[in-house]
Amino acid sequence: MAKKALLSVENISVVFNKNGKGKNKQVNALNDVSFTLNQNEVLGIVGESGCGKSTLARTILQLQPASSGTVKWKDQNINSFSKTQQKELRKKIQLIFQDPLDALNPRMTVAQIIAEPLRNLMPDLSSETIQKKVQASLFSMGLQVDQQNRYPHEFSGGQCQRIGIARAMMLKPELLVCDEPVSALDVSIQAQIINLLMDLKEQTGMSMIFISHDLSIVRHVCDRVLVLYKGKVVEVAEAETLYTNPQHAYTKTLLNAVPLSDPELERMRIAGS
Amino acid sequence: MSLLSIKNLSVTFSTDEAQINAVRGISLDIQAGEILAIVGESGAGKSQVFHALMGLLPANGQAQGEIEFNGLSILNRPPNVLNKIRGKDIGMIFQDPMTALNPYMRIGRQLTEVLEIHQQMIRKVATKIAIEILKKVHIKQAEERFNSYPHELSGGMRQRVVIAMALLCQPQLIIADEPTTALDVTVQTEIIRLLKEIHEIQKTSIVLITHDLPLVAGLCDRIVVMYAGRIVEMGTVDDIFYRAKHPYTQALLMASPRTLKTTSTEKNQKKGRLSAIDGQPPDPLDLPKGCAFHPRCSFVRSGEYVNKQCLNEIPELKQYNSGQQIACFKEHKNG
Numbered sequence: 001m002a003k004k005a006l007l008s009v010e011n012i013s014v015v016f017n018k019n020g021k022g023k024n025k026q027v028n029a030l031n032d033v034s035f036t037l038n039q040n041e042v043l044g045i046v047g048e049s050g051c052g053k054s055t056l057a058r059t060i061l062q063l064q065p066a067s068s069g070t071v072k073w074k075d076q077n078i079n080s081f082s083k084t085q086q087k088e089l090r091k092k093i094q095l096i097f098q099d100p101l102d103a104l105n106p107r108m109t110v111a112q113i114i115a116e117p118l119r120n121l122m123p124d125l126s127s128e129t130i131q132k133k134v135q136a137s138l139f140s141m142g143l144q145v146d147q148q149n150r151y152p153h154e155f156s157g158g159q160c161q162r163i164g165i166a167r168a169m170m171l172k173p174e175l176l177v178c179d180e181p182v183s184a185l186d187v188s189i190q191a192q193i194i195n196l197l198m199d200l201k202e203q204t205g206m207s208m209i210f211i212s213h214d215l216s217i218v219r220h221v222c223d224r225v226l227v228l229y230k231g232k233v234v235e236v237a238e239a240e241t242l243y244t245n246p247q248h249a250y251t252k253t254l255l256n257a258v259p260l261s262d263p264e265l266e267r268m269r270i271a272g273s
Numbered sequence: 274m275s276l277l278s279i280k281n282l283s284v285t286f287s288t289d290e291a292q293i294n295a296v297r298g299i300s301l302d303i304q305a306g307e308i309l310a311i312v313g314e315s316g317a318g319k320s321q322v323f324h325a326l327m328g329l330l331p332a333n334g335q336a337q338g339e340i341e342f343n344g345l346s347i348l349n350r351p352p353n354v355l356n357k358i359r360g361k362d363i364g365m366i367f368q369d370p371m372t373a374l375n376p377y378m379r380i381g382r383q384l385t386e387v388l389e390i391h392q393q394m395i396r397k398v399a400t401k402i403a404i405e406i407l408k409k410v411h412i413k414q415a416e417e418r419f420n421s422y423p424h425e426l427s428g429g430m431r432q433r434v435v436i437a438m439a440l441l442c443q444p445q446l447i448i449a450d451e452p453t454t455a456l457d458v459t460v461q462t463e464i465i466r467l468l469k470e471i472h473e474i475q476k477t478s479i480v481l482i483t484h485d486l487p488l489v490a491g492l493c494d495r496i497v498v499m500y501a502g503r504i505v506e507m508g509t510v511d512d513i514f515y516r517a518k519h520p521y522t523q524a525l526l527m528a529s530p531r532t533l534k535t536t537s538t539e540k541n542q543k544k545g546r547l548s549a550i551d552g553q554p555p556d557p558l559d560l561p562k563g564c565a566f567h568p569r570c571s572f573v574r575s576g577e578y579v580n581k582q583c584l585n586e587i588p589e590l591k592q593y594n595s596g597q598q599i600a601c602f603k604e605h606k607n608g
Contacts, residue, residue: 048457048458048459048460049428049457156553156554157315158553159553186314186315186484186554187314187484187485187486187525187528187529188314188524188525188528188549188550188554189314189549189553189554190528190530190547191528191530191547191548191549191550192549192550192551194530194547194549195546195547195549198546213457213458214458214530215458216529216530216531217530219530220530220547253459254458254459256462257458257459257461257462258458258531259461259462259465259485259487259488259490259491259531260487260490260491260531261486261487261490261514261526261529261531262490262514263490263491263510263511263514263515266487266490266491267490267491268491269462269491270462270465270466270469270491270492271491
């Protein structure tokens with residue numbers, strides 16, 4: 001069976017401060033980036049801060065207009081979408097953020113936060129249906145239903161991230177973009193959230209874009225990995241291939257930077273140049 | 274005599290709601306020239322131990338117990354006593370290098386200030402030494418960077434400046450609180466290498482506070498694992514990584530995606546699954562009775578090892594022949 005492309009990004013460039021006025025110079029945040037994401041695939045995007053990972057995510061979500069290039073959703077150019085079509089598309093692509101508490105409105109209760117996408121994008125639903133959906137969603141995220149009237153600050157980081165995921169999953173998206181979803185969390189909680197995301201992916205068959213600077217997590221989660229360096233794609237490969245046989249020098253540097261969980265090997269890694 | 278000796282330290286915070294016991298009785302010795310890692314999740318109390326030591330607790334925080342540095346009692350001493358030690362004999366490196374530096378001052382001035390205050394140097398001499406230190410922490414074009422403001426530097430560079438600042442008076446002890454957490458992976462390794470280099474040249478003792486176990490594997494001599502304000506396991510790096518006994522340490526090692534798992538069970542595992550620690554970190558307002566880890570302990574949860582003691586009594590830290598110290602009833606019984 002041929003793999004079906006869900007999203008294809010073709011020659012995207014994003015330039016900030018294009019005119020280069022004043023002290024600030026022109027910044028090429030993304031430079032001719034192309035890739036395709038297949039259905040039911042998890043694509044990892046790795047690179048250091050400032051390499052354009054998040055700009056790429058924002059461009060896919062149409063939060064950041066591209067200077068040139070096209071983004072295609074199921075072979076349709078989304079730049080040419082009408083307002084209605086764009087609104088439809090918003091149901092299909094959802095995002096979870098790095099800082100779990102920052103991503104939630106502090107003045108809304110958990111139930112309100114999770115129900116918001118439904119109220120905005122599916123206004124036909126009755127309050128009872130929404131209420132039921134919210135409770136079901138809380139339950140499947142491993143949260144307690146009686147916590148639904150609490151505010152975000154009453155939850156721990158891991159729980160806030162679960163609420164963020166619940167909100168993103170409310171509309172049953174076909175693509176979930178995760179921008180550093182676990183880097184603000186403790187190690188023991190990271191594993192819980194990763195497992196939750198993987199379960200959801202298995203249940204719903206959605207695709208994922210997983211942005212991270214931590215290569216060890218990307219290896220666990222992703223099918224394919226794209227390495228970004230200074231706004232350019234330097235390597236795309238199957239996850240295992242990338243880790244066992246990296247081609248680009250920068251990928252090797254990144255892999256070498258991951259601390260090893262074995263004192264003897266780690267001492268050698270640090271001692272090595 | 275050990276360089277730093279902490280005896281039965283407790284830190285409590287009084288809030289409107291209740292009293293929070295952040296640190297619940299910790300004893301710890303740090304030898305001269307040793308690198309020690311304190312590992313634990315957020316809320317484990319690992320930072321509070323050293324905030325208490327440095328006299329940096331907020332107004333509602335109280336510390337009890339005893340801390341001796343070079344034989345001098347330093348816990349709860351007034352600022353004029355502590356100021357002679359802080360920044361001079363004990364240097365501190367904080368997590369976020371942006372907030373550790375004054376954004377309105379050029380980094381050069383921030384460095385020379387330390388020398389002028391602690392060593393009564395004149396500005397000219399201090400400048401020379403400060404530039405030397407910047408070179409030592411591998412800042413390129415140190416003379417030019419000397420006149421930069423913090424925002425003109427990258428995160429990794431800023432952290433180097435903070436490390437340089439901690440090194441200025443050649444302290445006997447450096448406390449590094451999550452020094453790499455805010456940095457990129459590639460820069461993390463550079464900072465760890467830098468700390469190792471400093472230790473080799475100056476024989477400074479280093480305490481590294483972190484939540485990332487693999488990060489300290491290649492750097493430290495000893496590791497202390499904290500959970501809910503208590504030490505649950507303590508041993509050499511090899512003890513902790515190869516022979517971890519406490520269920521929390523074991524779970525922590527397994528949960529790290531960096532752990533190389535090459536056993537056959539790994540292949541049968543579903544792709545992408547990590548071995549998570551179930552449950553939430555304990556709520557300091559409502560700590561579980563008995564061993565604070567028991568609600569998340571895999572042995573208790575699976576029913577493999579159930580002991581009334583786990584649920585009702587707090588396990589003491591007990592030293593074993595190997596020198597490893599463990600606070601777990603299951604281990605106490607077997608050992």
